[in-house]
Amino acid sequence: MGDLSHLQGQLVVGAILFALGAIGFLTRRNLILIMLSAELMLHGVSLNLTAFGQYHGTAAGQAFTVMVLTVSACEAGLALALILTLYRRRRSLDVNLWSNLGEPDLPKLAQDILEVSPAPREQPLPKLTPAGPLPRYPKSAPPAAKP
Amino acid sequence: MTLNDWIILLLAMAIPMHVILGACAYLILLERKLSAWMQDRVGPNRAGPMGLLQPLADGIKFILKEEMMPGHINKFLYVLAPGITCFTALFAFAVVPYGPTSSEPGVFPFIIAPNVDLGLLFLFAVGSLNVYGIILGGWASNNKYSALGALRASAQVVSYEIPLGMSVLGVILLAGSMNIETIMNQQIEHGFMGWNIWYQPLAALLFFTAAMAESNRLPFDLAECEQELVGGFHTEYSSMKFAMFALGEYVHITTLGFVLSCLYFGGWHFPWIATAESAYPGAWAVKVLVLLTKVFAVLVLIQLLRWTIPRFRFDQLMGLAWKVMIPLATVNVLMVMCFKQFGWDPMWMLPGSLAIFICAGVVGVQSARSGRSLAAAA
Amino acid sequence: MTTWITEHWRLLLPLALGWVCVWLLMPRGPHRSRALAGIFGLAGLLAVKFYWLPPSGPLLQDIFFLTFAAMAIIGGVLMITDHNPVYAALWFAIVTLAVCGLFLLNSAPFLSAATVIVYAGAIIVTFLFVIALAQQSGSAMYDRRASHPTLATLSGFLLLGCLMFTLQEWGGQAAAEGGNAFLKVPAGTTANLGSVATEDLGSLRSVGRSLFTDYVYAVEIAGTVLLIATIGAICMAPRRSQGNL
């Protein structure tokens, strides 16, 4: 039998990770980050499993964590393939764009959904995410393009 | 722990760190000399006799050069990236023995972290973190060439981790352990013919190839090939940060040399000179020298290869990993499993490996002839 | 109600602090006060530390545990709140490393290494996606605005509260009963479930034995799942003609 307070600490951390993952799953609108949030929840679960396994002195917890690892690897592969497919359709990672199954004439949740205009079908070269200091958010509407 | 133990521990950590860092500088000199020799040039010859002080000069120059920090970069990650590379390369050395290991108290252990059961796994885990340095450096530079180099490097590393791990599975199965010391000692007990190279020649070849790809050495340096990407992920780096990338690479191949020697070439064992029974005074030094010689040989081989084999194209690179090395490694593991399961004589592993290799070659040539070559398929 | 709150302030205080911190950090446009959120978050972490994580063993182990736990929690909070998906992925890598450290403390070195290897690959690929697919200039609108920030954080922390309340009630009970009642396992079952000597718990051998004796079906199923997932990913991934990167 293991140490109870150690176990409790591990469980607390696992619970916090799980809750954070759930919150992230609910709030992030980026498809990739939604997937990462799910992985975060899995981390919390794995932590619980190993902690209990150590507390009870069995390898069962670790065995199940191996399962969790497998499933999360599968999930990552499938989810990324899905995300890639979705991205090719809309040229955006916004999950709220995929609300076709909803009732048609309801008011949209977020006003900025319509701001994402569909990108051209094929891009000759990927435009990569810039790494430098972020540009300031425009306080007002951007100036009209010069003729 | 007594003071003596502390001193021994500190020494065991300090010696390899510093020796390797220093050796890396001279490895660069060696590489330059070798390339000069292969290209019929003289090479560096100004600093010191025969250019032996050249590494010193290089180091001073690196340190003293101006720190270029481009304005459009992500500064934190930009600085962090070479650190990660260097750190992971050196961190991997924690479980690699560099001499006759011993866990007796008061005896010099010749390994920083003795008795790590998961030594090989740890090695792979830390080695896989290496790619973070490259990809963060490439992305933080905010430069298309750097980013493309980073993309390539990440794809390459993720792909080659699989044959790397699978190629050592055979050795792990034979030894029944992931501890590098155990694997080495198990070979040494059986003498010269106990070296794993006699049982796992194919796995050794695969491991060598995959590890070279992991460390981004030629002919696998797609991440930094000058003709296409200027400098790849380190285009924007200069002075000491660039040197740290280079250092990380050399530490990486040094680690490769040690691991290859320990896993497949019997570690410090050499017949008649350094065996398990040899107890003459200074035997430990001979053993260390034997191991270092083996590592040196591997390093020289790698440097010779750099000027022997041209760089792969990117699709060829991926094809090699996914369509050649992974299947071969799988077949090799299957073979070892059969030998273990059915208790066959291990001496037949050598012809078995050769047969697998030849069969693969025949199949490859036939499919190439019939127009379904790997390149065409890719 | 008031008495309940005063009785359980140990539980409620860190939750409230944490909720304020996460709620403040939620992406909702340009206006958010990171400093305030940081103060609340640190206060919440300290509250958790003092009320929930008492020193439990050797000093070194405690230090490691606290370090890794803090890394994991802070990394998690920042991962789910950062505007930049690249940073979010990086924070997730930090969380993964911290969790691997916690695995080490749970005598699971094999899992630690395996998680690093697996997640290194997975996260690197995620990185590639984030970098190549995400926004072209600056952070996108959908990364700067969360959906249901208040409701989601509230329900998440309610869930956390429920979990921690459980821990508090049963953990205290278990401590009172000498640590045997935490998870009541019927007698005779524990011994069969891959029970190993404590000193042998962390070794790869015991994990392997457990995996390939008691849980061999689980392993087979996991292998099948992997195979199917591979096929599925290959089928789903859109094909493009060569040279059109």
Next chain:
Amino acid sequence: MFDWLTKESVLWIVPAAPLVACLWIVVVNQFVGRQRAHRPLVVAMFISWLAAICLATTIVPEKFAKGDHGHGEESHGAADHDHAAGHEHADHEHADHEHAAPAEEKTPADETTPEETTDEDEEESGAENAAVADSAPPPMAAGAAGDAVPVHEESSYGGELPRGVTYPVGNHAVVKFVYQWMKVGKVDVAVTLRADAMSALMLVMVTSVSLLVAIFAGGYMHGDPGYPRFFAAMALFVFSMCMLVLAGNFLLMFVFWEAVGLCSYLLIGYWYKKPSAAAAAKKAFVVNRIGDFGFILGVFMVWVTFGTLDFETLFGNPAFIPQVLNGIDPAIITTICILLFIGAIGKSAQFPLHVWLPDAMEGPTPVSALIHAATMVTAGVYLVARCAPLFVLSQTALGFVAIIGAITALLAAFTALTQYDLKRVLAYSTVSQLGFMFMSLGAAAADPVHLMQPAVTFAMFHMFTHAFFKAVLFLSAGSVMHSMGDVIDMRRFSGLKKVMPVTHWTFLAGAAALAGLPLLSGFWSKDEILAVIWDADRVPGYGLFFGAILAVALLASLMTAFYTFRAYFLTFHGPERFPEEAGHHPHEAPPAMAWPLRILGVAALLVGAIAGPTHLYAHYLHHTPGLPVSEPHGLNYVMMAVSSIIAIAGVGFAWMVYGKADRKAYNVQERYSPAYELSLQGLHLDAVYQALVVRPMQALSELSETLDRLFVDKLVDAVGYLPGIFGSLVRPIQNGFLQSYALVMLLGLVIFVFGVLRAIAGM
């Protein structure tokens, strides 16, 4: 070699052959050999005809086939009649007494089993039954049929149970179980083929006329684009008609009752591109539905009253019906009979519903000959005759039948006087003759006990003879039509005697038979009908009623002779005139059409003479189980004389008006007298229907349509809006956003966990 040729096997061959032909034509001839589509039908009809003949010769007890004309009176108690075979039964008598009980166990179900019916067996069983019946006390000879239900001699039937009704026993039907259709609770409906003497005669009539018409149609329809369709429908019709005749229960009969209606519809509308044909088909269909509605209601009432629809149960045991009717209001049986008769009115084109039959002449002429003269329209007569055991219990219903028949006969004959369309003349004539048959059936109202058997017998006999001479008349008209280029208006041609000698002679034979010239078919059968009415007239208390009926019948006979020969003289006498559609060479019918005409002509002349005065037909028919028996009637020489005079008078009058060479009276239609106009327009019945039925129905339908739109639809809409209203309350949840769903799930989880914790920990 012919062991398989038992009664059961020929029973199913009769309908199966045309069904196979129908499928063959549909599957094969639709694609291969479209212009040879008549061959399968002809072959099938030949097989079917042979089978029907076999059936007819084996269905009755053996002694009849041996030439003994005993009509079953040896079966009932009064054994004072001649029966040449009586000694046979005497031989069996003692033995049968000894094992009478086992013989009584013989239930109708046993007869459905395919017994190896060799001749000896058949004779044996027939003799057994007869012998057992001999020993049973009259009049309730129920035990013979083996019904386990005890029979009360003193029946407490509420009405006037016809005392003294005697039923023949020893005449059993052949029943073949084919398929269990449905079995729901007490409703046990099986597809059962059942043949007795009446069915066998009907089958012989149907198949022989069908065979000849099929041969005729092969020539008549030559070159028509829908050739296979025509013969497929014909085959389907023959199959349905045979099944209608052979149906073992009311429901099956109703099914094929509808099926023949469907075939009639298909064949009337055969040239569906012609608007008048399409309209006629629709009219026939709709008008028939009215009658069918009455029929199905009658079937329901039979089911409710008797608890069974099976003919064998209902009619096979003479005691069954009186026993069931114990203590039941006699109005019920009257209602049943009238409802069934309404079905007959629709199908047999009686007075209120007869309007469809003249319009049905839009179909091809072979169809008119087969369906609308010989077979289908007589199904109503067959129905009433089949249900004679029911009708015998209700004088009211029989009186109703008689009135309807009389009205129809007179009305149709009057209408036929002035028609110019040759086929319409014949159609009205058909209606009129069917009226005669119903008059005959209704004549039993005066004294059901004694008159039912002759009434049924002579109605069926008239139907039999009528089938032949009406078929030959129609086919001759078809031949004329064929020759004249599809012109049938008698004002446009005349004097075809020389051009079409075969047609002329056959038409003349048919016309003479129809007119009832002495010693021809129509004479014998019509005379019997008049004799039955005469007998009814002599029953005390019914003199006035049946006197009027008799007068109507005589008047209708006179008119029949007149209009028949009017058509004959207009067509075949006078100057030779052809319409331009006929081309230059109006020609005699080809052999495929001429030979059926010849055969039918001879049959029309002789059938009555062979079967009538010899009582062959009557004796045969008396073997029908369930048919009440009574004393045989001799020939009524007074009526014969009267009807001969009437027929000759009618013919002579027609010759005076239309037959003279100068044709003065030819343009009689130009002298528009009101009576003439009335006759020509068929008493304006169509206009009356239009005003009385169609317009009110239209108004009613418009009214109900408006009501439906304004109230019912709105009500349904209101009900439909309710889910919409409820749905709109919860619709915002279904916004399609993944994270909203997940949030709701998490909230639910939290609430659940919270509740569990609260319950456990007392939070």
